[in-house]
Amino acid sequence: MVKAVTARAPLPRLSDAIAQLRNLLGDRISTSTAVCAQHSTGVFLSANDPPDAVAFAQSTAEVVEIVKICAAHAIPIIPFGTGTSVEGHIAAPMGGLSLDVSRMDRVLQVNTEDLDVVVEPGVTRKALNSHIRDTGLFFPIDPGADASLGGMAATRASGTNAVRYGTMRENVLALQVVTADGGVIRTGGRARKSSAGYDLTRVFVGSEGTLGIITEVTLRLYGIPEKTAAAVCSFKTIEGAVDTVISTIQAGVPIARIELLDDCQIDILNKQAKFDFPVLDTLFMEFHGTAAGVQEQAEMVQALASDNGGGNFTWTTQAEERTKLWQARHDATWVDKQAYPGWDVFATDVCVPISRLAGVVTSSKRDAADSGLIAPIVGHVGDGNFHMLVMVKPDDPAYLARVHAFNDRLIGRALAAGGTCTGEHGIGLGKIKHLYAEHGDSVHVMQAIKRALDPQNIMNPGKIFAPAGK
């Protein structure tokens, strides 16, 4: 969510390192400008300091050798999966090697009885679900993009299903990691739970490549529900929508998805994608269960919505209608860009306690209007996480500065409400100052861990933390 090319001196021992890497990898290392640029460009507005070279690894053993060569020559290593991060995680502000693991794309084990799977980091979530389709199981975490599972673990991703199934924090059982010294560790086994020592799995989940390279991921799976139902409901006030969500969760309805699209987003969807939703704050919902179960869930939520001023409640178990509804939700960013040709999207990502959600949304919508910004909202409202998809003119620095100032105020409100600057996108380069605002009293503990595990600072340096002295 930043755009900055840092002037920097070339790495002194780069050419020696590249020569050794070429010996190891042959034509699977590239220094082409195009390949390097492609490996530093995330989605939305991202930083674009390119790496000096890109290596395509095919195995953990190769990753070990690559890390050893880079460690010996003090070359930064920036892990790369599918390049779908939004906070500049894949940029190379200090130069170095982009380590592309997308060719490590094998599903290594599918344990249907244990509901788990072991994959290489380059397997994407859709590829995994396609691979296991016949088992009756699925992997629920859905951040929208067809991201790599290694990347999703590294950014602690989540998305629309997290309200029921949790985030990558809850769904990664174990990792294999190549550490900064070229060692290989396994952070856990396949047991569902363990109290054996420090939770290294959770140390690496969300560490954004700054502590080591993830080379295997063990994930939880779930049974494909017997029935899935989708529902939609419009509200005259954002409070009504949020109160419906709170009541739903308090009542223990095991809702699988509960997403907010505000009136502005609905209006764009209607115009761009030929829907005819009432132009109101709207909840999109999904229920998983037995036939009787999803009916009961839908009826309970309909009653709760009605108590809170919700209207036009409709629900369906028809696959075609469900797909159409969720496609509309997932396409929000793209229809927004269609509606404003030549503009880009700057996605905010705050997450707050749900009791504070309506207030933060309302004041932020007012702020956007006062700032002359177009900022439709989509939100994982069951978690208190919402994105304002702020439309920006990419080549207008003054406009961009206005958007950044707006985001700073938004994050200020979220932190004041006991929330976080990022529910699922991570810190990367784009939110370093906000990490200090949020975790000012504990960033030094994170940095102590960073120094302990990567004393040479070669693992995705410059991300998460401010460079010394800044």
Place this chain on the structure above:
Amino acid sequence: MVKAVTARAPLPRLSDAIAQLRNLLGDRISTSTAVCAQHSTGVFLSANDPPDAVAFAQSTAEVVEIVKICAAHAIPIIPFGTGTSVEGHIAAPMGGLSLDVSRMDRVLQVNTEDLDVVVEPGVTRKALNSHIRDTGLFFPIDPGADASLGGMAATRASGTNAVRYGTMRENVLALQVVTADGGVIRTGGRARKSSAGYDLTRVFVGSEGTLGIITEVTLRLYGIPEKTAAAVCSFKTIEGAVDTVISTIQAGVPIARIELLDDCQIDILNKQAKFDFPVLDTLFMEFHGTAAGVQEQAEMVQALASDNGGGNFTWTTQAEERTKLWQARHDATWVDKQAYPGWDVFATDVCVPISRLAGVVTSSKRDAADSGLIAPIVGHVGDGNFHMLVMVKPDDPAYLARVHAFNDRLIGRALAAGGTCTGEHGIGLGKIKHLYAEHGDSVHVMQAIKRALDPQNIMNPGKIFAPAGK
């Protein structure tokens, strides 16, 4: 799970430290032999190296001062909640100060709309549930003992509800921690999820007091289900019971508890507590949901059990019958001790992928029989975690050695099956060698974190890791 008094030299600066602590705490510091002994004795067979003194803290500010005094005098600090740990976590093999936080027992916030609560570490799980009874919410984690929530966080505890609600890993939202230098950090806010930097919450959950002192815990709560049903079912084979559990989870039945009691445990229960269960491997189950939902769940599981040779399936929503059933489950350890007066219980704690559970249980029962050991089983079978409650003669070292050798073989089988030496009890002093067996390639990473956060090694030293050179 060990019994060892270490001969050690007195701490050179102890008396200065105690004088300063007495200035701070007045009569809330004790060096009495009885108080010190009480603070080093866990449940079951535990280590009993007593601390040199016990301090009773009443606030985070006091904990800060205590830590600063201890740090200045190189005095080990051993946090103490309710003393219900089973692996010697509260013993003081290097001497030092037991820091009793049981008087820090205030519930600081109850956020009903957000389904979370902030408590001091000395609040016990039963006290919390009693405090929030009128809110319609509850805290589900139930390790059996009425443990303190700080201690439960520190050992990553779980228990009978984890199959549905997760463990302390999933249910701690954030912690306030006093670090080894006397600093105070907060590891997170009240947002349901966050991708802001390293997951310090999970670094401290399960760290057994070796990285800092937990002074506040923010926990998730859940709506009390509209209906609760209990069920029981007997199986001719352990495979039938385990296959029923696997099918139940694959089918997505949101079962709240599913516990195994083997024929040996059932026999003791029948004789000691006047039950008349068939003397067979038996599942105890609990369902949470709507009236229709629990009925559907019970009927689905009954059908699955029937497919797998299960008989005598009975279920009830009557509170009195449910309480009686679960009391029987919770009393297992105590009725076992009643059945063998003068004997003690040594509780094993392996956890394996569920597909391997029947095999590991069967071979371990055979091993117990071959070893002449009485070892009834209770198990959190939905997680693959089971305890063999091995009866031991506490004053017979040869017998105890036989039990330890049996446990070593049991853990060897669990690790070979991809499992863990401890599902929920932790490492403490009792399982240090097993941690190395399980995490040999990553213990050095845990130790690097320990050194980074506690360079002086004053936070519960000697736990989790082997002393240098051993």
